[in-house]
Amino acid sequence: LNRRLAGLGTTIFAEMSALATATGAINLGQGFPDTDGPEAVREAAVRAIREGHGNQYPPGPGIPELRAAIADHQRHRYGLELDPDTDVLVTAGATEAIAASMLALLEPGDEVIAFEPFYDSYAACIAMAGATRVPLTLRAPTFRPDLDELRGKITDRTRLLLLNTPHNPTGMVLTPDELAAIAALAVEHDLLVVTDEVYEHLVYEGAHHPIAALPGMRERTVSISSAGKTFSLTGWKVGWAMGDAPLVAAVRTAKQFLTYVSSGPFQYAVAEALRLPDAYFAGLRADLRRKRDLLADGLRAAGFEVYPPDGTYFITTDIAPFGEKDAYAFCRALPARCGVVAVPNSVFYDDPEAGRTQVRFAFCKRDDVLAEAADRLRGLG
Ligand code: PMP
Numbered sequence: 001l002n003r004r005l006a007g008l009g010t011t012i013f014a015e016m017s018a019l020a021t022a023t024g025a026i027n028l029g030q031g032f033p034d035t036d037g038p039e040a041v042r043e044a045a046v047r048a049i050r051e052g053h054g055n056q057y058p059p060g061p062g063i064p065e066l067r068a069a070i071a072d073h074q075r076h077r078y079g080l081e082l083d084p085d086t087d088v089l090v091t092a093g094a095t096e097a098i099a100a101s102m103l104a105l106l107e108p109g110d111e112v113i114a115f116e117p118f119y120d121s122y123a124a125c126i127a128m129a130g131a132t133r134v135p136l137t138l139r140a141p142t143f144r145p146d147l148d149e150l151r152g153k154i155t156d157r158t159r160l161l162l163l164n165t166p167h168n169p170t171g172m173v174l175t176p177d178e179l180a181a182i183a184a185l186a187v188e189h190d191l192l193v194v195t196d197e198v199y200e201h202l203v204y205e206g207a208h209h210p211i212a213a214l215p216g217m218r219e220r221t222v223s224i225s226s227a228g229k230t231f232s233l234t235g236w237k238v239g240w241a242m243g244d245a246p247l248v249a250a251v252r253t254a255k256q257f258l259t260y261v262s263s264g265p266f267q268y269a270v271a272e273a274l275r276l277p278d279a280y281f282a283g284l285r286a287d288l289r290r291k292r293d294l295l296a297d298g299l300r301a302a303g304f305e306v307y308p309p310d311g312t313y314f315i316t317t318d319i320a321p322f323g324e325k326d327a328y329a330f331c332r333a334l335p336a337r338c339g340v341v342a343v344p345n346s347v348f349y350d351d352p353e354a355g356r357t358q359v360r361f362a363f364c365k366r367d368d369v370l371a372e373a374a375d376r377l378r379g380l381g
């Protein structure tokens with residue numbers, strides 16, 4: 001392993017899911033639903049394969065049907081106008097969009113400011129681009145960013161702000177005021193913004209607002225989303241990057257040499273999924289809001305300090321009430337202690353103290369699974 005990737009070994013998600021498989025524990029670690037997305041969408045993929053749509057290399061930027069559906073989605077939801085031919089790029093999940101953005105937009109030595117705890121691929125992609133990450137720590141209980149602190153982190157090497165709203169793992173959702181303040185800083189210091197919005201439809205309090213819609217932001221923002229969370233199809237790995245043509249062209253150049261193109265038949269199916277009626281998206285949100293409350297109640301009853309999330313399908317907790325001091329050790333021992341797997345947030349911080357006792361649980365699971373997990377966790381106390 002080269003120096004850039006030193007310390008990045010195996011992702012915590014793979015490690016904890018392997019632990020769940022090995023022990024048979026309930027996996028509330030890695031974020032993936034235990035119920036697959038809409039049957040009509042899955043059928044559309046089967047149909048595409050049968051009818052020979054996308055079985056051979058699709059166009060590099062993504063099939064036109066999907067790019068058009070993405071542009072229509074952005075217009076319908078947020079009033080954002082995108083040219084599907086130049087402003088939209090289909091990628092192998094949001095993960096590739098993040099990687100290609102970092103590789104395309106950063107010079108070695110550039111600084112990238114990102115919230116911590118950060119989604120683990122951010123650290124790896126910034127490192128692969130030879131850049132330096134500068135964390136802005138989100139602190140319990142609200143995990144709201146301190147915008148004065150953000151201003152203080154900007155130097156003449158700062159090139160890019162890497163945002164994530166709704167935020168994994170804390171569930172924090174940036175407010176319109178916070179977005180406006182961040183946008184003003186980006187304009188003032190002429191920074192690029194890459195914004196990871198894969199949980200855009202999983203917001204339970206307030207609403208999701210894309211920073212790209214704010215004045216002065218369009219020309220400096222790459223927005224990223226994905227079908228994985230919105231349609232409960234995380235294995236399909238269809239994502240996208242959006243923005244002004246020059247930015248998207250840069251990301252496309254990097255994407256060409258990472259995967260060349262993304263899987264064809266799934267693109268046809270996701271194009272249909274994005275045109276599902278509003279009731280689908282409202283139903284997803286209502287269902288997950290209920291699950292959030294179910295698991296939050298269970299975790300509180302078990303003795304955890306719970307930080308209720310405004311978005312995503314994760315709940316961050318604190319294990320200090322149990323007298324525990326190390327989230328990673330706690331998560332490694334949890335399957336043997338009570339048959340549940342969770343993820344330690346501590347690995348998502350540069351500052352080893354900041355998230356030392358934070359543990360994340362995913363609630364995108366069947367109600368009976370959440371109830372059983374809560375039961376098992378009650379045995380901890
Ligand atoms: N960003 C965040 C914040 C995530 O939680 C995830 C998790 N899947 C991704 C990106 C990756 O999305 P995809 O599966 O579409 O690559």
Ligand code: GLN
Nearest residue numbers: 013014029030031032168
């Ligand atoms: N985004 C998911 C999570 O945070 C997992 C994705 C992954 O395993 N890389 O749990």
